[in-house]
Amino acid sequence: MKNIFYSLGLVSMFCLMAATFPVHGGYHVGDTAEDFKLMNVSGDYVSLSDYKDVNGYVVVFTCNHCPYAVMYEDRLIELHAKTAELGFPIVAIQPNDPEVKPADSFSEMQIRHKEKGFPFVYLLDEGQKVYPKFGATKTPHVFILDKQRKVRYIGAIDDNARDASAVTQNYVLDAIDAIQNGKDPDPATTKAIGCSIKVKK
Amino acid sequence: MRLLFISLLGLITTIGVSQSYTTYDSFDDFEHILHQDNDTTYVINFWATWCGPCVKELPYFEELHQKTKDQKLKVILVSLDFKKQIEKKFVPFLKENKIASQVVLLLDSKEQEWIDKVDERWSGAIPITIVYRGKRRAFLEEDFASYTELEHFVNTIHKN
Numbered sequence: 001m002k003n004i005f006y007s008l009g010l011v012s013m014f015c016l017m018a019a020t021f022p023v024h025g026g027y028h029v030g031d032t033a034e035d036f037k038l039m040n041v042s043g044d045y046v047s048l049s050d051y052k053d054v055n056g057y058v059v060v061f062t063c064n065h066c067p068y069a070v071m072y073e074d075r076l077i078e079l080h081a082k083t084a085e086l087g088f089p090i091v092a093i094q095p096n097d098p099e100v101k102p103a104d105s106f107s108e109m110q111i112r113h114k115e116k117g118f119p120f121v122y123l124l125d126e127g128q129k130v131y132p133k134f135g136a137t138k139t140p141h142v143f144i145l146d147k148q149r150k151v152r153y154i155g156a157i158d159d160n161a162r163d164a165s166a167v168t169q170n171y172v173l174d175a176i177d178a179i180q181n182g183k184d185p186d187p188a189t190t191k192a193i194g195c196s197i198k199v200k201k
Numbered sequence: 202m203r204l205l206f207i208s209l210l211g212l213i214t215t216i217g218v219s220q221s222y223t224t225y226d227s228f229d230d231f232e233h234i235l236h237q238d239n240d241t242t243y244v245i246n247f248w249a250t251w252c253g254p255c256v257k258e259l260p261y262f263e264e265l266h267q268k269t270k271d272q273k274l275k276v277i278l279v280s281l282d283f284k285k286q287i288e289k290k291f292v293p294f295l296k297e298n299k300i301a302s303q304v305v306l307l308l309d310s311k312e313q314e315w316i317d318k319v320d321e322r323w324s325g326a327i328p329i330t331i332v333y334r335g336k337r338r339a340f341l342e343e344d345f346a347s348y349t350e351l352e353h354f355v356n357t358i359h360k361n
Contacts, residue, residue: 065253067251067283101253137324137325137326137342138324138325138326155313156312156313156325159311159312159313160310160311161310161312162283162284162310163310166310190313191312191313191316191317191323191324191325192312192313192316192325193281193312193316193325193326193327194324194325194326194327195252195326195327196252196254196326196327196328196342196343196344197326198253198254201346
């Protein structure tokens with residue numbers, strides 16, 4: 001009888017562990033990212049291989065509706081001006097299912113892109129096939145790839161989402177600086193609060 | 202005069218609201234809430250009024266709070282609402298929804314420094330729910346689709 005309880009205990013512990021260790025799939029630093037082909041707000045399809053003479057890419061999963069994403073809109077515009085100059089253009093991808101979040105529909109993306117005058121592409125992850133490959137879990141979520149599409153940095157844009165004036169570390173700029181100097185970004189991963197990616201249940 | 206009016210207004214609002222909350226400017230001051238070593242089960246939900254799925258699942262936590270009042274179980278709702286929206290959005294939300302669970306407002310914006318201290322498995326997306334009693338702990342970075350789902354998750358710690 002005792003044994004049964006013991007086994008039951010083990011089984012329930014196993015279930016508990018399975019239930020409490022959500023596995024975030026997707027790329028880790030050092031992995032090579034697959035290219036993709038997604039529609040830009042202009043109506044054209046965009047792939048990373050379309051970019052000529054770049055040193056890498058700042059892939060940012062972002063969206064219209066999330067307050068954390070919105071807080072970074074102006075900062076992304078400024079950031080792109082600097083990173084594109086260094087050969088690392090921002091490639092923004094909207095990963096949410098527009099049926100779950102109508103504010104993130106393709107037409108709403110077009111409106112936001114125009115209103116804000118984003119100087120970078122704003123792609124829709126149609127069918128939500130790209131974000132799981134990256135392992136993006138939230139907006140905003142940044143992945144810096146080098147020229148060979150090797151993932152070099154994963155995480156936040158800077159160290160203060162809520163207050164741009166209180167930023168002390170520009171993670172993305174620091175990471176690009178490291179890559180340009182033949183070094184590994186340090187930190188290579190960071191974390192920030194964000195909105196979960198919206199998927200139909 | 203204007204200042205006096207604003208303070209008076211603030212006072213009236215405070216009296217009118219039965220829902221109270223504790224504010225933490227620094228994670229270090231807040232951290233003990235995640236590590237209370239006794240025989241109570243703590244159900245900690247990180248949420249914000251600006252987070253759709255969080256707001257949607259909040260009634261399940263309220264239901265849990267109501268149904269387990271006679272048990273050693275405590276629901277703590279940790280809000281990540283923004284400082285400038287406290288009066289405009291956060292306080293009215295608590296009032297309109299008559300939130301009865303304990304509410305905590307965590308304002309520390311140095312998220313990179315504290316997300317791993319909450320749980321290393323946390324990517325930073327909300328909502329998340331932590332259930333713990335003593336050293337036993339469960340973590341979920343997802344929202345609950347029903348009260349039953351939440352209850353099931355809580356009971357993996359609470360009833361074990």
